[in-house]
Amino acid sequence: MPIAVIDFETTGSSPGQGARATEIAAVLVDDGRIVGQYQSLIHTGVWVPPFIEQLTGISNAMLADAPPAAQVMREVLAFTAGCPLVAHNAAFDRAFWRAEALLACEGDATATSAVDASFACTVRLSRRLFPQAPNHRLGTLAAWHRLPDAGRAHRALADATVTAHLLLRLQQALAERLGHAGPGAIDHALLCQVQTWPVAAVDKALARHIQSCRTSAG
Template identity: 60%
Template sequence: MSSKQTIAVIDFETSGLGPTAGGRATEIAAVLVRDGQIVDSFQSLMKTGVWVPPFIQALTGISNEMLATAPPASQVMRELASFTRGLPLVAHNASFDRGFWQAELSLAACEPDPAHEFACTVLLSRRLYPEAPNCKLGSLAQFHALPDMGRAHRALADASTTAHLLLRIQDDVSRRFENELQGMAVSHGLLNRLQRSSKTALKRCIQDFRLAQERQEEGQEAVA
């Protein structure tokens, strides 16, 4: 059972360097997932004044000329912060996207949103699909026969592919651990716990999470 909560799946394209080394985002996309479906999306190029080297231009298809006429990064990030307000986040190789997310929001003077906690489809795939050839997004898309969302290394295509991977993960967890879930939805909170669990402790992780949720609900009912 996939969760009815809305999750924002994000992806950045960048100038090639990390934000601590002077790298900047060149494109961002966010895809909203709810109740087993993609329900909305946001995508924009971002003008930062950064120079994009030729090999990154060839990889992404995003040229310096395209970025020269893009909307300012601060404007894009403010719009994106509004689009994802109150939503937990998912990314493929989330440590990379988290770095740019935090850096670009800070440069845009956007207040941090406590709901913006990341879950990572790389970490989840390592635990759930040890038989996969590797955890690259394209490899996992082929492994699971996910829909073709267009050119790789463009933000909306990669975010959409990651969204389909997230839906597959939620569905597989729901079916594989039906007894442990006992009807509980596969929420972002559960995925966040699973990504930190070992491969051999997934059942116990789900059981512990479900019991904690039940105790929390019982406590709320008692207070009410």
């Protein structure tokens, strides 16, 4: 089952404060490699503040001709259908995923079933698997791990692609520590489990997980 790495660019920090999405990207990761991508600007009619325009390079003029939010969200929901989700600083992206999907799928019970999908967070995973990193901002981790350059930061597809490469690095590191064959052996459920472990007790939690797997296999 592919994992979908999600990234939003937005007009502000929270949909609860009236912010809306300006761009979304989804990058599919499966069996240790990137296998697909989706990207679109999003027209909501909400004004983009100058500092956001400077940060992202996404202007009000660019969004004037972008497809409407409902269309984009229905497309990305179809593209990621059945896929578990990952994001960097997932609480942010999950909030916009839920808000935009609910608006796009209002009245469609089948579509809204994807709204509350669980997210694995590469920030939380990095803190547990790479505590020695200088910090866990995406740009810092990209440089520290020497991840492939995906283009301008704070654009959805570039950030989602970098996050996908970071996810592969995290899966590989976890596979090595657990004695698995490769990153493809590390599924979304395990990632969600690992991100809940206390940072100071990761080694003990890994040892318990290995022992549990051996007991189940035996």
